[in-house]
Amino acid sequence: MKCGMGPEVRDLEEVSINLDPIQAGGRLTADAMKAVIAYGDGYSVCDHCVRPNRLDYIKKPGIEQFHKDLAGFIGMDQVRVVPGARRGFQAVARTYICKGDPVLVTSLSHYTEFLAIEESGGIPFEVQAGEDRIVSADAVAETIEEVIRREGRNPQLFFLDHVDYQFGNFHPVRDLIKVAHTYDIPVLYNGAYTVGIIPVNGRDIGADFVVGSGHKSMAAPAPSGVLGTTSERSDEVFRTTKVRGDRTGRTFGIKEVEMMGCTLMGVTLIGMMASFPHVKERVRHWDRELSNAEMILGSLLSIEGTEVLSEYPRRHTLTRVDTTKSFDVVAKKHKKKGFFFTSSLKEKGITGIIQGATRVWKYNPYGITREQAQYVALSFREIAQENGLNTI
């Protein structure tokens, strides 16, 4: 079935259990779906825009209040919505990084942080995670010292992922930020896998900036995200325009330079707003999600030869496993080769794992029900047993 003359209808979420590592926290709530229908038109939220004519001042619908609530939710003084977490990275990078400036990231940093640095002309320096795949305070201090020795000055900014996208590991952000702050390095806390999933309080953590992703973890349409900061930094990253038309004398009010004026209109913003009450509630039930994740990983680890590459026991649902000594052994002899695994899962109505993967792969059972988690756990074991792998 097609959407009129448009693309084929997508029914993946309706007909299967989706374990896609990046899709789990972004699935829309029913309220967001309703809001998206009601506010489909781009400028739909601008019906009642009055002076000073900026998105975050609009009272009907309650965009102004939403900004305040969202600031409270992430424990920062000021927030703006942005077209994706990466545009939050870019705004901060463009504010603090000049050509040739050293910038700190980690060996597990997301590629969009590298791009934000590259786009600003900065030079990234990675803090190497330990053998446990966790970034330590000592490693941060050592890397800063090394940058100072080599570049003759401090890194200008530190991009720090609370939970990294590679292993779903938690890094001790509070300690790492403390180290950075002793060198007066501002820290951007990347909460793409935390904001909207677990409670996050930027002030408690000590972050100068908190970035979250609407479509990754806040049940909002793409591209959407949030950039929050402290009252100390807000005049820098949210600085207002100073430019002036030389002939007309025009100025442009309180539009913000790094936001490029107003940011999220229509479906993206309204979807985020509609999901927000549910998101605020769901972060309080992280234990349920972890419990589901634990059951599924337990099942996988009961298949002889399977290893978990993420920290263990798990503290996040996003998990990376190595099945080179289990499912990949089967793949070598199977007529479908590596595709036997995802193909078997698909037959059982489970999707979201990269097609053909039988060695190292990621999954994320966030947001599925207990019954679905039980079914997934059982299914992994069944596929193993059907293919002659030992289970304990």
Next chain:
Amino acid sequence: MKCGMGPEVRDLEEVSINLDPIQAGGRLTADAMKAVIAYGDGYSVCDHCVRPNRLDYIKKPGIEQFHKDLAGFIGMDQVRVVPGARRGFQAVARTYICKGDPVLVTSLSHYTEFLAIEESGGIPFEVQAGEDRIVSADAVAETIEEVIRREGRNPQLFFLDHVDYQFGNFHPVRDLIKVAHTYDIPVLYNGAYTVGIIPVNGRDIGADFVVGSGHKSMAAPAPSGVLGTTSERSDEVFRTTKVRGDRTGRTFGIKEVEMMGCTLMGVTLIGMMASFPHVKERVRHWDRELSNAEMILGSLLSIEGTEVLSEYPRRHTLTRVDTTKSFDVVAKKHKKKGFFFTSSLKEKGITGIIQGATRVWKYNPYGITREQAQYVALSFREIAQENGLNTI
């Protein structure tokens, strides 16, 4: 009625004729509405993303083909989708403008062009439109010469709106671009009010870059837009990442720096794709839209004292009028003051004109039916007559 626990439902388009100047061309088609429901989740278009893992290479849904079709539609060699026209401006500005560089705009340029220049550290110089509120080739040449005299070098870029947002006037872009090119100045054609509304061929016009707005003129959700360029310029503005992790040796494939990697996922892109067949069709029927606009303006001009500030006869539906000597005369004595006018319109089910405006205001009847246009034309005259204004 609320969207669940979310915002109030918006039913403006269902219950009224909306003449909002910025909303007219962005209203979703029914197919876009369907697509938005089917692809609400942010990463919904990424189900079948395979190497080289970039949005514009995805074959299912047909995003790769859409990029080719869209390039053909605007007559450019390469296109990318971007989160709003302003993010297209920013990408081009960041590629060509360094700190202190002079950049050409016009006295009618949109504020987001100024912000893109400011964000890049450039200095805008306005080409003054003539008394007819049209930018002339002579004025472009004179301003370039003046910039050269004052700054000792050429402007590095020229932001040129084909149809300006202030008057909805058409500017002779082909001639203006020719002048800029004699000075080797690349030109960004801003088609926020043309791409998706009238046929646009960037190659014919001579543009180096064409930017269009999804939510302003392509019946797509916000934030969305298109940035197209020539094969000569595409390696510059769409340059791929060169950054490398110093510890891990990581590189990031063919992700594009100014695009910040992948750009539009989910509703925004799929909505634009679903509307695209309709948009391709509708640009062929501009005459109908102009005919409606002509009728409405004729009615307004039949009210004694009303003047049109936009070029006349109209070549675009976006129109600015001055009713200081008609409706504003009434407002001075009316118990509702300036609000009598929009309030009377609202009673007749007509909306989108800035509340309380009775002097200079804009409207855009794009996309309404002939019958609705007749009704709007009649309504303006009725309000005039009910309030004792002479009509001819």
